[in-house]
Amino acid sequence: MPETAKTSFRPISFKPTIYAGVLFAILLFGGTAGFIVYEGKLQKRADEVQMIYKDLLDFRSTLTLIDQQLSVTHDRPEVLQNIIRNTKLLQFRSINFQARAEKNRMHDLASWMKSNQLVLEKMIVDIEMKRVEAGNRISLMILELDDIILKTAIDVRLSSGKVYDTVQLFFFIVLAVLVVIIISAGWVIVSNYRQTVMPLNQLAEKLRMLNEELPESFHDTAEEVKKNIRPEEFSNDVNEITDSIVRFCQNIELKNKKLDELFIKDEKTNLYNYRHFKDHLIVDVARAKRYNERVSMTMIDIDRFKAYNDANGHVAGDIVLERMARIIREECREADIPARFGGEEFAILFPRTNSRKAIDIVDRLREIIAAEPFYHEKAVPGGQLTISAGIATYPDDAVDWYSLINKADKALYRAKQTGRNKVVHFREVEIEEEGESEQEKGEEKKAGE
The missing domain is CATH 1.10.287 (Helix Hairpins)
Known part of the structure; x- marks a missing residue:
């Protein structure tokens, strides 16, 4: 994996994401409910202030009407009775205004209405007594009321603006939260992609490359x-x-x-079979050729095994094969390839091994087998079961794997010919053949003379 891909990431756990989602849902519903309640209170106060403002305008109209009526006539009883009735109505309404103003925290209006309740009561007395002070009191009240109406109009505007601002703020907060959610969701998706999909793609690619051609x-x-x-x-x-x-x-x-x-594996001896032995032989000879190394092999045959089988039966012969195979496995090195070549013949491949080392290993194996007691081995000629072995080495004795087998088999044949229970290297066979050839040439030369 490239170094740039080895940056450590904090593993993603969806539990915090789920908990955060539940918490956000609770906050969202709670915040929405709180906003609805708060906005409802603001809207209610704005409506009440708006209604008070309209009532104040009506209050002023009534007060102006009384002032006009006082300025027109003072001696008509029915007009005076109507003025007194309207003034008492204003007095009652001022009490209602005071309560509504205190409820909506309009302190200036509440204070003015409270102080002018007494003024309205005195106006009623002045009107009944036909005093001119009543007109002066009304004119002063109108001036003061105009100031109160102006303040109330400002309060109406502020209340409506506060409702509007609150709604705007709520939508801004909701928009900001949605942006945060979108960014967070995008980060989770990207992180999950980087930590899940990308690694899986890399893993799949690596698996494809590794398994494309290699059986192992x-x-x-x-x-x-x-x-x-x-x-x-x-x-x-x-x-x-x-x-x-x-x-x-x-x-x-x-x-x-x-x-x-x-x-x-060979089923009877648990050694490698000929097919596996040949595959390794081909590979090891090719490697030895490339790196200028030595590869040795030996062919082993049990001496007089047919006589043993004829005397003791094939079941006893199979037991002998198994015991000899076990001895061969124990004496071989870890890199060696012991195999059953066929019948009572065995073969051992010695990678990166010269002829001298191979001869030492096989000769020690021959001595161990010769000393091993076998069932009814006295029945064979010589009174014991032994082995003969032939050894050949690449590239000293052979040019390829096929000729290496033939040379080892030829050395085995010479060991069997020259007395059995012995190890013969193909070099010895060549020397003997060269000597025999020289002897034959000498005899032919003498015969010619």
Whole structure:
């Protein structure tokens, strides 16, 4: 994974998001309910102030009418009675104005109405007594009332403006919250994309590359995933998927190993079969050719095994094969490839091993088998079961894997010819053949003379 992709991210957990969403919903509903209640109170006061303003205008009209009537006539009883009735109505209305003004915190209006209730009472007395002071009191009240009406008009405007501003503020807050939600949601989506979708795409691409051509890539896939996908970098979902893939690859690798063992192992001896041996031989010879190394192999045959089978039966022969195979496995190194070549013949491949080392290993194996007690081995000629082995080394003795097998088999044949229970290297066969050839040439030369 590129270094730029290894920046640590805090894993996304949807629990805080859910909790935040629930809290936001509670705040939204609570805030909306609170705004509705608060806005309703403001609107109610604005309506009441508006109504008081209209009533004040009506109050002033009545007061002006009384002033005009007083200035026109003083001696007509029916007019005076009408003036007194209107003045008493104003007195009653002033009490109502005072209560409404105090309720709506209009202190100037409440104070003025309270102080002029006594003035209206004196006006009634003055009108009944036909005094001119009544007109003077009304003129003064009208002047004071005009000032109160002006203040009330300002209050009406302020109340209506406060309602409007509150509504505007609420919508601004809602808009701001929506913007925050959109930005937060976008951040969550982007983060989730970076921590889930992108890693999954990278993981899928890596799996595709690793498994495209390599049959053993399950192991590589699991190792690459464990190495490059770190738990602290991505979300819990990606980590769970990663762990599942690792476990899946490991399980598949384990099952493949078991299947490979069944496919590449000989059922009777549990050694590798000829097919697997040949595959490794081809690969190791090609590697030795590339890196200028040595590869040795040996062909092993059980001496007089047919006589043992004829004397003891094939079941006893199979037991001998299994015990010899176990000894061969125990004496081989970890890198060696022991195999059952066929019948009572075995083969061992020694990668990166010269002829001297191969001879030492096989000769030690021959001595161990010769010393091993086998069931009824006295029945065979010689009184014990032994092995003969032939060894060849690439590139000293052969030019390819096929000729290496033939040379080792030829060395084995010479070991069987020259007494059995021995190890012969193909070099010895060549030396003997060269000596025989020189001897034949000498005999032919003498015969010619």
